[in-house]
Amino acid sequence: MAGTELTSAEYIKHHLTNLTFGYHPETGWGMAHSAQEAAAMGFNAIHLDSIGWSVGLIALFAFYFRRAAQQATAGIPGVLQNGVEMIIDFVNESVRGSFSGKNDLVAPLALTIFCWVFLMNLMDLVPVDLLPWLFSLMGVHYMKVVPSTDPNITFALALGVFMLILFYSIKIKGVGGFVGELTGIPFQTDNLLLKPFFMLVNLVLEGVNLIAKPISLSLRLFGNMYAGEMIFILIALMYSGGWLIGIFGGALQFVWAVFHILVVTLQAFIFMTLTIVYLDMAHADHH
Amino acid sequence: MNINLTLIAQLIAFAVFVWFTLRFIWPPLINAMNERKAKIADGLAAAEQGQQAQAQAQKEAESVLQQARVQAAEIKSNAEKEATQIVDQARAKGRAEAERQLTAAQAEIVQETNKAREGLRAKVAELVVAGAEKILQKEINAQAHRTILNRVAQQI
Numbered sequence: 001m002a003g004t005e006l007t008s009a010e011y012i013k014h015h016l017t018n019l020t021f022g023y024h025p026e027t028g029w030g031m032a033h034s035a036q037e038a039a040a041m042g043f044n045a046i047h048l049d050s051i052g053w054s055v056g057l058i059a060l061f062a063f064y065f066r067r068a069a070q071q072a073t074a075g076i077p078g079v080l081q082n083g084v085e086m087i088i089d090f091v092n093e094s095v096r097g098s099f100s101g102k103n104d105l106v107a108p109l110a111l112t113i114f115c116w117v118f119l120m121n122l123m124d125l126v127p128v129d130l131l132p133w134l135f136s137l138m139g140v141h142y143m144k145v146v147p148s149t150d151p152n153i154t155f156a157l158a159l160g161v162f163m164l165i166l167f168y169s170i171k172i173k174g175v176g177g178f179v180g181e182l183t184g185i186p187f188q189t190d191n192l193l194l195k196p197f198f199m200l201v202n203l204v205l206e207g208v209n210l211i212a213k214p215i216s217l218s219l220r221l222f223g224n225m226y227a228g229e230m231i232f233i234l235i236a237l238m239y240s241g242g243w244l245i246g247i248f249g250g251a252l253q254f255v256w257a258v259f260h261i262l263v264v265t266l267q268a269f270i271f272m273t274l275t276i277v278y279l280d281m282a283h284a285d286h287h
Numbered sequence: 288m289n290i291n292l293t294l295i296a297q298l299i300a301f302a303v304f305v306w307f308t309l310r311f312i313w314p315p316l317i318n319a320m321n322e323r324k325a326k327i328a329d330g331l332a333a334a335e336q337g338q339q340a341q342a343q344a345q346k347e348a349e350s351v352l353q354q355a356r357v358q359a360a361e362i363k364s365n366a367e368k369e370a371t372q373i374v375d376q377a378r379a380k381g382r383a384e385a386e387r388q389l390t391a392a393q394a395e396i397v398q399e400t401n402k403a404r405e406g407l408r409a410k411v412a413e414l415v416v417a418g419a420e421k422i423l424q425k426e427i428n429a430q431a432h433r434t435i436l437n438r439v440a441q442q443i
Contacts, residue, residue, distance in 0.1 A: 018293075022291065038289065042289070042291065043289075043291045043292065044292065045289065047291070051296045051300070054300065061304075065308070065316075066312055069311060069313075070315070072315045073319055074319050074323040077319075081319075085319075088320065092317065104309070105305075108305065108309040108312065109309070111312070112305045112308045116304070152290060152293035153293065155294055156294045156295075156296075156300075159298060160301040160302065
């Protein structure tokens, strides 16, 4: 579907542009008609495709899991319940393996994150041009179907986890305990003159440590999925290069898709596991 | 690649769906799974118990059977003993009866013999008297010669 009137650069750029609705300084609220317009909107804009697919996918999860939950029986489970229980059991085992505290939120949180990230990543396996083409038939010209290639989405997830980390750190350890944890280690001294200096150094070190958690969470996922998506786009470019290169591109796409099955699952698993581990650290009382 | 309101929207969605999972999805499913786990554990325990009970019952049955066998053997030997006893008793009784009848018969024979002997004696006395009468041509008074007659009869 690399249109003949598009150059390769335009094709790629088109694929990387979100369907944006926002406030343009010149034209006011409305849809962005180009990447430049979208960029000009700044913060006052929303990526309808990212948020739409993201919420749609998690709603799908919620619908099926809620149905399974409503029909849940301790007797012989049906097909849906069986599948759902497999995932629940997997998440539950992960939580029990990594989380030592007592918090009823962690397991459902881990389940939500795992399924959500998995489903969003899974959109990467849909041929890159299929959904944008379908939407272009309906008059929608920009469509990025993989929400996890949008940093807004991954940062939001990581930020949500980060807020929970801060909340539980303060709730379990108290403000003093949390501040003590940030300033009291790794350097310790009894010298009153050195103490403020050490505390400052500790705060910088531990602050970086703390901030690194959500950044690494979101950037890892975003980077992996963005790169994967980019390679799918590049492979798709080969389809406009004639029969021979097209067939070679088809083979490449297949290989990359198979490899991506691993990436999709692995990234979801990593995001979930790190969330559990970070929250476990937030619950751990060192003092 | 712009950071914009999408972030806020996704953050809200995150909160909503985590809450939804926490409230409506996780508890019923995990409860059902735990309940089933408990059920299976109970079932296994019950099966174990049943097996033990069965083994116990079998042992009991065997002991009862053994007891019955012993009892039966005892009864049999008792019966046999009793039977031989009865046979012995009957035999002894029969022997005694036979002896008794024999002695009775012997006594009767003696009695009959004696009776016959008495009769013969009487007859002999009569014949003697009759013969003597014929010889003497005279009536002999039986009363008067009783002593003699009796002595004669006694000698026969």
